[in-house]
Amino acid sequence: MLETLPPRAHDALNSAIASMHAALAVDGHNFDLAAALAKRHLERFRRDQDPRDLGQAEAALEPWLRQPNPPPRALVLRANVRQSNHLFASALDDLDHAIRAEPENADAWLMRASILQVQGRYLEARQSCGRLILTNAVIAGICLANVAAVSGRPEQAYLLLQRFAGQVPPTDLLYSWLMISQAETAVWMNKQEAAEQFFRNAMAANPRDAYLKAAWADFLLDQNRPREVLALLAADIRNDNLLLRLALAEKQAGLDADLAPHIEDLQSRFAASAERGDRVHLREEAIFNLKLLNDPEKALSLAEADWQVQKEVADCRILMEAAIAARQPARAAPAMMWLKTARLRHPVLTRLEAQLASHVVGAGLAIRATHGGPSA
The missing domain is CATH 1.25.40 (Serine Threonine Protein Phosphatase 5, Tetratricopeptide repeat)
Known part of the structure; x- marks a missing residue:
């Protein structure tokens, strides 16, 4: 077989x-x-x-x-x-x-906005969202809110999304997208209880969506709730992204017997992807190497390659985490610059930013001490 x-x-x-x-x-x-x-x-x-x-x-x-x-x-x-x-x-x-x-092709403008946002090209993304206003004000509003959330205006995004919440019933195809957008914006504002409710609303409306499951699993893992992730993803081992989250939950829960074969499976899948020239899952491969294989140097190289392709919160996070683990804070400079330029506020990224800053300061003091500088 x-x-x-x-x-x-x-x-x-x-x-x-x-x-x-x-x-x-x-x-x-x-x-x-x-x-x-x-x-x-x-x-x-x-x-x-x-x-x-x-x-x-x-x-x-x-x-x-x-x-x-x-x-x-x-x-x-x-x-x-x-x-x-x-x-x-x-x-x-x-x-x-x-x-x-x-x-006036609305599908084209919406997809264009999404790609530009992933690339960190926020002004162009907002312009593409704006072209949707005459076609569908709700879609345009959610689109604009998503861009605002990752470019320093999460409060404005949150209020805008709340305004549309009453206009989109759970049976509408837009409902799941609206709930995920509210959940992610709430996480970035450190409104964890609100974020959980939005995630639950989205799961109730669209329980099989793979992107939603991965986002919900990430939220639960950050909350140190691995058992809920195990129950959520037990039947999803064919999906690489979801298998990774399942393995992370198994490690968090201390289920080493279940974890070992899943690590071996993920290694084979990532190796096969590399042989095919398929580099879609660079971010996930970086997370795998950092958190499951304990190889921060390889994770950092993968995170850097991923950063050349896309610049979302999760991409920024793994680049920063890998740079800290590899004790090479300078290699996280692109992510640090992006955070400053985008004015993005996120509780986890703020903590990582402080850690990286302390690593840089510590390294500078060590160099000055070695060379007999003022701190010696």
Whole structure:
């Protein structure tokens, strides 16, 4: 037995995808059907994080993407695939082409804002969010709040998100995104009880979302509640990101017998990704090396490579943690500069920033003492 595939019977999304594949095999020139199928694959990728869905989404669109001027909808869907693979430059290129053809394409502007925010390009991200106001004020507001939260204005973001909370019922597709946005903003403001309630609201509305599960698990691990993470992720070992969180919970809970095979499994997965040239999970690999393999030097190198690609709170955190553990605080300078420029306030990052500053001061004093300086 090489692998046990997840059960897909009695699942509405899987059934819809299977039916659409059968229909496309009969009517291969139907672009609307192909685009709908690609969108469904992307939906399942967000839920299950199985990278094969990304390949299948792009394959469904391939005949139209070969055209000299692909349909804007095809470009936006391919940009989604490229964004998921962290190919941000080519994703932005697709989006720019789509926007030139359809200047009011809301999906393109929203995805563009998301990518620019991940890259730390906040002014451009806000401008992209602003283009959504005439199309959907709620989406534009959540988009703008997310940018504000990571660029020094979490209080403004929190108030803006609260304003929209009454307008988005739990049955709305926007509800989970709104709850996650409120939860993360609350964490950054050190409102832990409020953050937990927002996470629980999101989980109740969308319990299978992989991104949400990872964010909720991270929150619980920071609260030193590993048993809840174990219960949450016990059935999610196929997902690399969630398996990592499960292993971190096992270490936190002292379950060494369960932890050992999961560490071995993660090592194999990260090695296979490196062989394929797939560097999507650099941040997770850095966390794995730092917290589970106790290899801060390798973790720091991975965190630095990850920082070249994306600049989110979690990327900043692992770079700072690895620099401290490796006793090389100067290598965290890009993260420190980002914190200063973005004016981001986050309780964990503030603590790490103080630790790094003390390491730098301590190193400076040691050098002066060695060379007979004023502190000698």
